[in-house]
Amino acid sequence: MPFAVYVLGLAVFAQGTSEFMLSGLVSSIAADLGVSLAAAGLLTSAFAVGMVLGAPLMALAGRTWPRRRALLFFLAVFVAVHIAGALTPSYGVLLATRFVGALANAGFWAVALVSLPAFAAILRSLPGGVRGDGEAAPVRNELRVRDELRVLTGPRLRPTLLTMALVQGATFCAFSYLEPLLTRESGLSSAWVPAALALFGAGAFLGVTVAGRYADRRATALVAYGMVALALGWSALALTAGRPVAVLVLIPLLGLLAFGTGTALITRLLGQAAGAPTLAGASATAAFNLGAAVGPWAGGLALDAGLGHRAPVWVSAALMGLALVVTGARRAAVAVSGVRVTE
Template identity: 45%
Template sequence: MPVLPYLLALAVFAQGTSEFMVSGLVPEVARDLGVSPATAGSLTAVFAVGMVVGAPVLAVAGRGWPRRGVLLGYLGVFIAVHVAGALAPGFGILLGTRLVAALATAGLLAVALTAAADAAPGGEGRATAVVLAGTTLACIAGVPAGAVLGQVWGWRSAFWAVALVSVPAFAAIARWAPTTETANTPVRAEFAVLKRPRVLAALGRGALVNGATFAVFTYLAPIANSESRLPVLLALFGIGACAGVALAGRRPATRKTQVALAVGWLALVLGTGNATVLLVLVPLQALLSFAVGSTAVAQVLRAAPDAPALRGAFATAALNVGAAAGPGLAAALIGTGYRAPVWLAAVLATAALAIREQCS
C-alpha cells in the first residue's frame, strides 16, 4: 500500500474530529457566547450542509491544479478557520468559520478519496478504507478528547487542538503528496456518470446506510438512557466503525451484509432497554454500517474512472446527505419515543436493500 492514503487519513482524522466534536461542546458554546442550546446546535447542521455543497463545488474548483497544492490549500484553510473559531468573539463569526471549515473538509475529502484510489490501482477498496479510517479513529479518540478538553479548559481549547493536530498532516502532505495535476475533464462529462445505474446504486446505498447510522449515533444518549453507559457505547461504536472500514478494505460487503444490518437495527429496536443487547449490537451495527458504506464509496470510485475530479465528490456528498438527513428525520420523530431513531434506521437500511445491485 502506498504511503499517500495513510497521510490523507491523518488529515481526515483531524477533520472528522472537528465535524463530530461540536455535538459534545454545545452546552459550553451556548453558555460562553450567550445563545440558546438550540442555536448552538445549528453549528452541527451548518457543517453538514457545507459538506454536501462543498464536495462537488470545491472538487470542480480544484480541477487542473497540482494535487499537492489543492490538498494543502484546503487543509490550510481548515487550520486557519479553526484558529479563527477559537478566537471568535461572537456566535455569528463562529458559525461562519464552521461553514468554511465544512467546505474545506468536503473539498479535501473529495480529492483525497480520488488521490488514494489513483495511488493504488486495483486496490481502490483498501486505499479508500485507509482514508476513511481517519474518520472512524476520530470517533474513537478525537471526539472524546475534544469533549474532555471542552469540559476542562473550555470549548475554545478543542478548536486549538484540532488546528494543532492538523499541522503534522499539512507537513506530511507537503513532503510526500504527488505534484501531478488533478484531471481537467469537462464538467459535463464528469456529471454524466450519474446516469449509470451502478454509480447511482452505490450512491443511494451509501446515503441510506449513513442516514440510518447517524440517526442512531446522534441520539445514542436517550437510546442508552444512562449517562454512565454512554461513554462506553460511544467507544464501542467507534471501535466497531473502525473494524468495519478495515474489513471492507480487505473484503467488500455483500448483500448478506446489508441484510444483517437491517435485521440488527430491528433487533436493537426490541432490545433497546437491555444493557447487554446495547453493548453487543451498538459495535456490531457500527461495523456492518461502515463496511457497507466504505464498500459503496469504493464502488463509486471504480465505476466512474472517467470522472476523475468528481467521483470522490459524489461519494462524499452522498454520505453527507445521509449524515444530515438521518439525524434531521430522527429529530422530528424523537418526541414519539426514544426507540424512534432506531425504527428509522431499520426503515432506511431496509430501503437500501431495495437497491438490488450487489455491493461488491
C-alpha cells in the same frame, strides 16, 4: 509507505474526528448554547451539507492546482474556522463555521491542534507540482466534466448513489443522538459515553478492514447482507435501548456493519463509474454526506415531535428499509430489462 501518506492520514484523522465527535457532545452543546437537542444535532447536518457542496466543487477546482498548494489552502481554512467555532458563544456562528469548515473538510475544538502538525508536515514533505515529481505541470483532462456528469447521473449509478445516501443517513441519524440515548434511555452515566463511542469506532475500523479486503470480489454480497443486518440491527438497538449490556454489545456490531457496508458501496460505485475518474470519488463523498445531513435532521424532527430518545434509532431502521426498497427496485428493473449488470 512514504512519509507523506502518514501525513495525509493525520489530516484525514483530524477531519474525521470533527465529523463524528459531536455525537458525544450534543447535550453539552445544547445546554451551553441554550438550544434543543435537535438544533445541536443540526451542527452535524451543517458539516455534511458543506461536504455535499464542497466535495465536487473542490475536486474540480483542485484539478489544476499544485497538490501541495491545494492541501495547504484547504487545511488553513480547516484550522481557522474551527478555532473560531471553538471560541464562539453563538449557535449561529458555530453553525456557519461547521458549514464553511466542511468545504475544506474541516474540524473544530482540539481538532485544530491536530491539524497544525499536519500542515507543517505537508509543507515539508509533499511535492509542489501537480504531476507528483516536484515540478508544476499542466493537467491534461482526458474527459470533459460534462462527460463525467453524464456517467454519474445515468440510470446505472443513480440507485447506488441513493442507496449510499440512505445507508449513511441511517448511520448518522442514530449516531448523532447516541449520547442522549445512552444517558437518558440506557441509564448509563456520561462517563460511559466515550467508551461507547470508542466501541463504535473499533467496530467501524474492523468493518472497513474486512470490507476493504473482500469488497473487490464480493461487493454485491457484502452490500446485500450488510443492509439487511443494519435494518435488523438498528431495530434491535431501539428495542433494547433500556438494557445497557445489550446496547454496549450492539454498538460495535453496528459500527462494523455500517462502515463495512459503506466501504462495499464505495467499491461498487467506483467500479461502475470508471468513465468519471475525477468526480467518482467526490460523488461518493457527496452521496454519503447528503445522508449525513438528512439523517440528523430527520432524527431531530422525531425528537421535537416528542417521540422519545429512541425515535432517531427507529428513523435509522426506517431509512435502511428505504435503502432495501431502492436496491430491490433496481434489481427488479434489471431482471425485467434482461440486462446483466456487473458490479
